[in-house]
Amino acid sequence: MKRFLWFTLPIVLTLVLWEIISRSGFVSPALFPPPSKVAVALWGMITAGTLFSDLRASLWRIVAGLFVGSAVGIFIGLLTGRMKSFANALSPIIQILRPLPPVAIIPLVIVWFGIDDGAKIFSIAFAVFFPVWINTHIGARQIPQAFLWGAKLLTASSMKIFREVIFPAALPFIIAGVRTGIAIAFIMVFVSELAGASSGLGYRISITHLAYRIDEMIAALIMLGALGAIADQLFVFGTRKLFPWIKFSSK
Amino acid sequence: MSHIAVKNLAVHYDGYCALKDIEFEAGKGEFVAIVGKSGSGKTTFLHALAHFIPFSGEIAVPKNVGMVFQHYAVFPWFTASENIGFGLGDKSGNERVQIVREHLKLAELEDKKDKYPAELSGGQVQRIAIARSLAHNPEVLLMDEPYGALDAYTRDKMQQWLLDVWATHKKTVVYVTHDIEEAVFLADRVLVLNHHKFTKEFMVPFARPRHEEVKFTPEFSRLRKEIFESINSFEG
Numbered sequence: 001m002k003r004f005l006w007f008t009l010p011i012v013l014t015l016v017l018w019e020i021i022s023r024s025g026f027v028s029p030a031l032f033p034p035p036s037k038v039a040v041a042l043w044g045m046i047t048a049g050t051l052f053s054d055l056r057a058s059l060w061r062i063v064a065g066l067f068v069g070s071a072v073g074i075f076i077g078l079l080t081g082r083m084k085s086f087a088n089a090l091s092p093i094i095q096i097l098r099p100l101p102p103v104a105i106i107p108l109v110i111v112w113f114g115i116d117d118g119a120k121i122f123s124i125a126f127a128v129f130f131p132v133w134i135n136t137h138i139g140a141r142q143i144p145q146a147f148l149w150g151a152k153l154l155t156a157s158s159m160k161i162f163r164e165v166i167f168p169a170a171l172p173f174i175i176a177g178v179r180t181g182i183a184i185a186f187i188m189v190f191v192s193e194l195a196g197a198s199s200g201l202g203y204r205i206s207i208t209h210l211a212y213r214i215d216e217m218i219a220a221l222i223m224l225g226a227l228g229a230i231a232d233q234l235f236v237f238g239t240r241k242l243f244p245w246i247k248f249s250s251k
Numbered sequence: 252m253s254h255i256a257v258k259n260l261a262v263h264y265d266g267y268c269a270l271k272d273i274e275f276e277a278g279k280g281e282f283v284a285i286v287g288k289s290g291s292g293k294t295t296f297l298h299a300l301a302h303f304i305p306f307s308g309e310i311a312v313p314k315n316v317g318m319v320f321q322h323y324a325v326f327p328w329f330t331a332s333e334n335i336g337f338g339l340g341d342k343s344g345n346e347r348v349q350i351v352r353e354h355l356k357l358a359e360l361e362d363k364k365d366k367y368p369a370e371l372s373g374g375q376v377q378r379i380a381i382a383r384s385l386a387h388n389p390e391v392l393l394m395d396e397p398y399g400a401l402d403a404y405t406r407d408k409m410q411q412w413l414l415d416v417w418a419t420h421k422k423t424v425v426y427v428t429h430d431i432e433e434a435v436f437l438a439d440r441v442l443v444l445n446h447h448k449f450t451k452e453f454m455v456p457f458a459r460p461r462h463e464e465v466k467f468t469p470e471f472s473r474l475r476k477e478i479f480e481s482i483n484s485f486e487g
Contacts, residue, residue, distance in 0.1 A: 146323035149303050153318055154338030154387060164337070168328035245328045245367045 033215040038222070041215035050204065055223065057199035058189050061117060062231070065124025066185045070178050073129045077136025077174070082166060087137075094133065102127030102184070103191045115196035124188040128181035132174070139173025140166060172246055175239050182235055186228045201227075254279040254423045255300065255391060260308035262295050269295040270447050273308070277391075280421040284434035287444035287482060293427040296444070297393045300425065313391055317384030317422075321396040324380035325368050331355065331375075332364040335383045350386050357416060358382035374405040378412070385420060394426045398433065407463065410436055414461060431478050436466060441478060445485040453478055 015035045021027060022034035029037075045051035076094075080087040106123055113119035143166060151165045193202025201224045208217040239246065253276040260273035270292045277283045287293050299306045301318055325334045335358075336351045355361050358378040360371075368376050377397050384392055398406045410433060417424060417437075428434050434441045435455055443451040453474060457465050465471055 144323040146320040147326065149298075149301070150318065150320060150323070151338070153301065153316060154383070155340065157340070160338075160340065165326065168326070171328070243328070245369065 030212075031214060033218065037215045038218045041213070042219040042222075045204075045216060045219060051223065054199055054201050054204045054220070055227070057117075057203075058193065058201045058224075059227070061120045061124060061192075061200065062185045062189050064117075065121045065188065066128055066178075066181055068121065069125035069128025069185075070132045070181055072125070073132025073177065073181070074136050074174055076129075077133045077177075078140050078162075078166065078170065080133075081137040081140025081170065082162075094130075098130050098134075102130075102188060106192055106195065109192075110196050120189065120192040120197070123192045124185050127184045127188045131180040131184065132177040135173045135177025135180070136170055139170030139177075142173075143169040168243075171243060175243075175246070179232065179235060182231055183228070186224070186231075190224065253277060254281070254313065255425070256309075256311040257300070258309040260296075260299060260306055260310060262292070262299055262304060262306045268447055270299065270306075272448050275442075275449070277423055277425060279423055281440065282417060282424045282426065282438045284426045284428060284438035284441045285444055286428060286431055286434045286441060286478060289429065291444045292447045293429075293444055294395055297395050297425065297427055300391075300393055313389075313423075315387065315389045316391045316393060317387055317389030318393045319377070319380045319384055319395065319397045321399045324397070325376055325383065327368050330365050330367055331358070331360050331371070331379050334368070334379050335386050337383065339386060354382040354386045357385065359412075372405070373401050374409050377401070377409065381413070381416070385416070385422075390423065392422045392424045394424060396428050397426075399429070406430075406433070411463065413437065414459075418460060431475050431482075432466065435471060435474055435478070436461065443478060443481050443485075445482065450485055451478075451481045 019034045019036060022029055022032050022037075033041075042051070045054075076086075076090065080090055080094075102123070105126060109119050109123050109126075113122055147165055147169055148161070151161045155161060189200065190202040190205070193200040194206045197203040201220050204220040205217055205224070208214070208220065255275065255277040257273055257275035260270060260275070261268070262270040273296065275296075285293050285296065295304070297318070298304045300310060300312055301316055302310070302312075326337065329337060332351050332355055335354045336347060339347045339350060342350065352361075355364050358375070358381070360366075360375060360378060360382075363371060363375065368379070371379070381392075381394075381397065398409050401409060414437060426434070426437060431441075435453075438455055441453045441455060442449050443453075445451075455474065456470070
């Protein structure tokens with residue numbers, strides 16, 4: 001109960017303060033609509049069905065981009081982290097691409113892949129790849145030698161060692177990388193939907209800007225923020241359920 | 252016929268000499284302890300015996316070797332029973348279950364089989380590590396300060412447990428420790444490693460099965476003192 005109060009009270013107070021300021025006459029209600037108007041706009045978006053279709057479009061791009069970027073990042077990271085030859089061969093390329101702000105590739109991606117979902121998923125995957133790769137790489141390199149030596153005495157299968165020793169030993173780092181990737185995926189989906197999209201929360205925010213519907217814009221922003229927070233919490237919850245030993249590993 | 256035979260062993264790390272002129276033998280079923288200061292090369296010796304690191308000279312050990320480490324002894328992502336079952340994949344399902352059950356019992360952790368290592372005490376974790384090694388039925392067990400991180404009371408109990416286990420399995424054991432009392436209590440023979448070479452050997456005369464009380468006898472104290480002096484008086 002106390003936790004619930006600490007969670008809701010700041011939100012309620014912010015909304016009340018916001019409502020008062022918007023209606024006080026000090027600011028233009030058109031530029032700074034009160035939460036009650038935003039709520040009405042949100043309800044309008046729900047009943048018109050645009051909110052649902054925007055959410056679905058953005059979410060699909062995020063999930064697909066995150067999955068592809070993470071899968072490639074984990075795979076390459078385990079290879080470069082555990083095999084010197086791979087690290088030597090791939091590091092220069094990756095190190096040149098890494099300082100590039102991922103949003104900078106979006107114009108090129110549009111030229112290459114057009115404006116459909118594939119282009120957006122590629123942009124997200126590209127951006128997600130780097131934090132996942134670096135974390136996996138570091139995670140795979142820091143594995144205590146005793147784990148590997150011990151495993152070698154107990155099994156001759158290097159596939160088994162890779163799957164059951166190297167992967168879980170690097171997993172806390174991999175999870176940290178993917179979590180960073182989730183935050184980056186939200187940035188990338190928004191930016192990639194600003195230009196050349198016909199659906200998605202980013203697209204909605206950009207056209208409400210043109211239509212001067214600040215109430216709808218704020219409603220879409222709130223949805224984007226809420227979606228990000230929910231995705232992050234779901235990820236933390238899911239990893240705890242799947243890998244219960246990780247929460248203990250800080251001991 | 253010796254079970255482990257080492258001739259003229261030397262180990263160098265990037266120009267640094269970690270071990271030199273090492274001659275070593277252990278008979279089948281013998282319990283040999285190696286004591287020495289930190290940095291004397293105790294752990295390196297075990298790593299060479301297990302063929303983990305490059306060395307020069309000759310090492311003859313049986314093929315099936317088990318090892319217990321002080322740190323990272325078990326996999327934190329596996330439960331007690333999963334740890335013990337790791338690497339038993341070549342066995343049939345039933346046989347595997349049977350081996351895991353037996354060794355959980357050996358480790359006195361039947362009621363904790365689904366616990367993760369972080370939920371268990373240091374002594375319980377080391378018992379899993381030892382049981383895991385024994386589940387593979389190794390001919391030789393190498394132990395690298397397995398009790399180094401345990402408190403004195405737990406260590407005493409674990410020493411007694413290890414002697415009981417050893418009495419039934421009769422593995423050849425090479426046991427590295429910095430604790431002279433532990434070495435004398437457990438081993439048939441104690442070797443002193445000073446500055447990268449063995450400098451002294453002590454036979455332990457106490458009858459088996461051994462119990463705590465032997466630690467309080469004058470013979471035990473005398474032997475302990477002799478070993479202590481052979482480590483501390485050495486100027487290499």
